[in-house]
Amino acid sequence: MTEAVAAARRSRITPEREAELYGAVLDLLREVGYDALTMDAVAARTRSSKATLYRQWGGKADLVVKALRHSKRGHIEEIDTGTLRGDLHALVAMEDDCVMAQNSALLRGIAMAMHHNEDLREAFKEQIVDAEIVNGRQMLQRAVDRGEVRADCPAIDFMVHMMVGGFATRTLLEDQPPTQAFLTSYIDAVVLPALGV
Template identity: 75%
Template sequence: MAEAATARRSRITPEREAELYTAVLELLREVGYDALTMDAVAARTRSSKATLYRQWGGKPELVAKAVRHNKPGGSLAEIDTGSLRGDLHALTLRSDDCQMEQNSALMRGLAMAVHENPDLLKSFKEHLIGPELAEFRRVLDRAVDRGEVRADNPATEFMMHMMIGAFAARTLLDEQPPTQCFLLSYIDAVVLPALCAPITT
């Protein structure tokens, strides 16, 4: 049964899958999560609802995977510049300022929906948050192995909080979208000192 289910879910080509994800993100930006329906996705992409449900199970998984697909190509764990600063800068430079502004607006629109819809939160944790945390952990583990970061530094548990916080707070506090320049400066001024500074007792 598992093999049959996998075969059914793999009929969509990568190109077609990318088209579907693009359409989902367009609809999210137009109407928001609550008003987005599988009927609308089917109509926009000229797909059948049966195909969408067979491939993704429902709206929460489809939206979470669309957001994940929208992230810059490649895995964070594949970035290995030889230093933590280089890795975090390389991660930031994968998105240009226009992409950051679009992604910031999209995530602001989804923030409330994630916390009001348990199924969406579950899908986000499974398909977006969990994988991101695992990749950041591998980057940090390499920094620990190189001696840049102490293994017992408590700031390592808050690295994702710092990165996401800067991305979200830029618009809230400064009324400006996040940019490469802003995030690179934030990494150098806040994230790296917290992670790489010696701990005093």
């Protein structure tokens, strides 16, 4: 199903109802995890029919990834402070530490589930990772256009590895969620110097 057809089908429900439904999906995810989450449970919790859920989202992986994407408060594409440092700091400031801790726990669970669910891995990559990469490239392109970053700087190709490194290493190895203070220090110490800023 194409994105346009899916959007048209989803448009039968109001944005308020859609937000309520995504909220219920994230609540269930936090309660039982991806593997134990069933479309039956989502249908019961949201007083929907399973047929409606399948018609509008296709399946569990798609519904969960759309709910995750919807939960992001701000939008990276709205950030444009005039400097790369300002843009990256604004990116970190979009979510306060409490929200970041919640999302970190959720993403950790999703990362585990991706290990043995190929459909989830594909949906997550297509709808979240690839979208973030596109947005990140636009941010970097503005920095190149302003003359802050050289167009041939080799670190440009590793932007996502650098960012995920800070976020995931903290979550996986240090067993604590990333904080705004940690990510801001990491950006200043690693990401900007690697980009020659």
